[in-house]
Amino acid sequence: MREVIDGQQRLAAIVNFFDNEISLPKSSANLGLAGRTFNTLPTKASDRFEEYSLDFSVISDADDSEVRTMFLRLQMGVRLNAAEELNAVAGGMRNYVNTVSALTLFSSRAAFSDARGAHRQVAAQSARLAIAGFGDVRKKDLLEFFASHANCSPDAKAKLLRQVIEWLGTVFDERDPFLRNRGQTVPAIYAIYSLWPDAVFAGQESAVKAAFRHLDEEIVGDGPEVADYRLALAHSSDQKRSLEVRHHTMLDAIARWAPKLPRRDAQRLFSPEERAAILYRDGGLCQAKGCGLAVDFASFHADHVVAWTKGGATVLANAQVLCAVHNLAKGSS
Numbered sequence: 001m002r003e004v005i006d007g008q009q010r011l012a013a014i015v016n017f018f019d020n021e022i023s024l025p026k027s028s029a030n031l032g033l034a035g036r037t038f039n040t041l042p043t044k045a046s047d048r049f050e051e052y053s054l055d056f057s058v059i060s061d062a063d064d065s066e067v068r069t070m071f072l073r074l075q076m077g078v079r080l081n082a083a084e085e086l087n088a089v090a091g092g093m094r095n096y097v098n099t100v101s102a103l104t105l106f107s108s109r110a111a112f113s114d115a116r117g118a119h120r121q122v123a124a125q126s127a128r129l130a131i132a133g134f135g136d137v138r139k140k141d142l143l144e145f146f147a148s149h150a151n152c153s154p155d156a157k158a159k160l161l162r163q164v165i166e167w168l169g170t171v172f173d174e175r176d177p178f179l180r181n182r183g184q185t186v187p188a189i190y191a192i193y194s195l196w197p198d199a200v201f202a203g204q205e206s207a208v209k210a211a212f213r214h215l216d217e218e219i220v221g222d223g224p225e226v227a228d229y230r231l232a233l234a235h236s237s238d239q240k241r242s243l244e245v246r247h248h249t250m251l252d253a254i255a256r257w258a259p260k261l262p263r264r265d266a267q268r269l270f271s272p273e274e275r276a277a278i279l280y281r282d283g284g285l286c287q288a289k290g291c292g293l294a295v296d297f298a299s300f301h302a303d304h305v306v307a308w309t310k311g312g313a314t315v316l317a318n319a320q321v322l323c324a325v326h327n328l329a330k331g332s333s
């Protein structure tokens with residue numbers, strides 16, 4: 001059994017509104033919707049109401065005194081939301097999330113506003129999934145995640161996530177309705193992140209955009225294929241079970257409408273035989289422009305000319321000798 005501790009009246013008002021028992025206030029005149037009941041709204045407006053998701057916290061196994069304490073805390077004034085509380089946790093993960101949430105995907109592709117740190121929250125939720133593993137991304141989970149990663153500098157997973165978010169920023173040309181809320185943007189990011197090690201996404205921007213477009217038509221329309229997705233988006237959208245449904249819907253959309261993504265060459269390292277062949281072919285010299293440093297077998301770097309992370313294959317034709325300095329220089333560019 002569940003009981004509403006705070007927000008009973010607001011919930012009742014929402015339910016009554018969807019039941020057409022109350023109408024929008026006169027003050028909504030500037031939208032041309034003043035005094036309308038839900039069933040008289042234009043579809044575009046009623047869709048926005050139906051797609052809007054509410055955040056809530058659930059406490060379980062609480063005794064009366066805990067419930068009273070919670071109620072008092074809730075009445076103490078305007079609480080910080082997740083993004084605002086997260087921003088108060090200093091440290092490496094906070095800095096990482098702030099940087100990532102300023103990338104193009106958020107600054108000029110997301111169709112939801114950054115009011116009250118919504119972009120940071122999406123970045124934080126994506127980071128929690130990518131770096132700490134699939135799970136709940138409620139405020140308390142994110143706070144724990146930030147606290148436990150306060151002293152870390154970005155690891156390989158964090159770098160990969162950043163790369164995915166940078167790439168997704170090139171998929172869309174402008175603020176895109178597909179990225180209209182947090183609940184749809186987080187699983188979109190995570191789906192690409194989870195496929196990235198196996199598929200080559202560079203050059204596949206329009207294919208992936210088309211897949212998202214097809215999916216969105218089903219979501220916005222009455223497509224029965226995505227009824228589970230719609231339900232998941234409307235309920236507990238920060239919880240693992242809801243995320244799982246949405247994640248699988250995204251993967252399924254990419255499989256259905258972008259089935260020809262090139263597979264990545266699973267082999268990233270050159271074998272000793274290949275290394276020997278590369279060193280011999282390049283005359284034992286660093287191939288970086290203007291370098292020509294003589295290197296030996298033990299210390300030279302067999303470099304992918306087209307980076308492996310961009311789909312470059314692990315074959316001699318895509319290999320070159322680099323000295324340590326130029327390998328590092330290339331890696332950080």
Ligand SMILES: [Zn+2]
Pocket residue numbers: 286287288291292293322323324325326
């Ligand atoms: Zn060099």
